[in-house]
Amino acid sequence: MMRRTQPSMRPSPSTARRASNGALRAVDAERDGANAEPFGDVSEPVIPDRADPEHGLNGRHAKRVASDTPHEPLSPDDPLAPLPFNPYKGNRGLTRAWHAMKNSLAGFRVAIREESAFRQELTLAAILVPCALLVPVEPVARVLLLGSVLLVLIVELLNSSVEAAIDRISLERHELSRRAKDLGSAAVMVTLGMCVMTWLLIVGPLVVHWIDAWG
Template sequence: MRSSRSSAEGPSNGALRAVESSRDTASIEPFDDVREPGVAGHADSVHRVNGARIKSGSANVSGGVQHDASHDTTRDSSSHDALNEPLSPDDPLAPLPFNPYKGNRGLTRAWHAMKNSLAGFRVAIREESAFRQELTLAAILIPCGLVVPVDPVSRVLLLGSVLLVLIVELLNSSVEAAIDRISLERHELSRRAKDLGSAAVMVALGMCVMTWVVIVGPLVVGWVRAWL
C-alpha cells in the first residue's frame, strides 16, 4: 500500500511543481530585475538599453542626455550672445553717437560749413598772435608769388608753401584748444602735444623758406647784378 501511494503521489507532486514553476515563470515580466546572484550590473546594462520601466537606469541616461543638451544649449547661447554682443565705445568699429549738428545735406551743409570756417578764421585772427604774424607774411608773399616771372609749376609751389604754413598753424591752434578744453593743468603729455604742433609749424616754415630761396633766389640775384 505504501509503495502504491508513493507512486500515485509522485506524478501528482510532479504535476503541481510543473504548474507552480510555470506560474512563477509567467509572473516574471520581461523588464523585471532578473539579476543573477554574483552578476552585478547585468540588469542595469539591460535597463539602459531597453529601459523604459527601470527608473534608475533611465534616470541616469536621461540625466546625462539632459546635461549634454543643456551644456550644448548654454554653449550655443553663449556663442550667439558673443556674436550679437554690442561693441564697446572704444572699439573702432563701433558706430558713432548721433550728432544733431551733422543732419544737414546738400547746399545747406555747404552753407553751414562756410560759416563755421569763417568763424574759425575770426577766432584764429583774434586769439592767435602766431597766426596773425604768419597771415601778415602771407599777405606779402602771395602777391609777390603772383607777379614773379616763373613757370606755372614754380608759381604753384611758391603759393602752396605759404598756404601750407597757414594750414599747419590752424591745426596747431585747434590741438592746443582741445588740450586746454580737457585740462589747464601742467602735464607732460599736454606739453608734448603742444610741442609737436609747434614742431610741425616750424617744418612748414622751413619748407616755405626753402621753396622761395630755390625758386626766387636766382631771380633776385640776377636783378641785383643787373642793377649794379
C-alpha cells in the same frame, strides 16, 4: 566496428586572430577613456544659418534662435560701438555746405582774434602772395611759391585746433599735453623751413640776377 571521430575543439586561426583583435580594441578603448578629459566631449550648440534637414531647423527658425541669443553690451571703447548722436551732422546738400562755410569763416575770425602766430603768418602771406603772382617764373614754380605760403597757414590752423582741444580737456600741466603742443609747433617750424627753402631756390637766383643787372 568503426570508431566515431569527434570534431576537434581547437579554434581555427582566423577565429583566434579576430578574438585577439577584439581584445586589443577593448584595451585601447579603456585606455582612451582613462586619458580623456572630463569635459572633453562637451561642445556648444551650433545654430545653423540656413535650412538644416539633419537638425530639423529651417532658416526662419534659425534666425529667430540667433536673435534670441543674448549678446554682451558694447563698451564705449569698442570700435564697433555706435557713435553718439550728433545733432550737427544732420544737414545734407547745400545746407551742409552753407553751414560748413559759416563754421570756416568763424574759425578764421577766432584764429585772427586769438592767435598771434597766425596773425604774423597771415601778414607774411599778404606780402608773399602778391610777390608770387608778379615774379616772372614758370607756372609750376609759381604754384610752389603759393603752395608753400598757404601750407604754413594750414598747419598753423591745425596746430591752433590741437592746442584748443587740449585746453578744453584740462588746463593743468601734463607731460602728454606739453608733448602734443610741442609736436604741433614742430610741424609749423618744418613748414616754415620748407617755405623759406622754396622761395630761396626759386626767387633767390632771380634776385641775384637783378642785383647784378643794376650794379
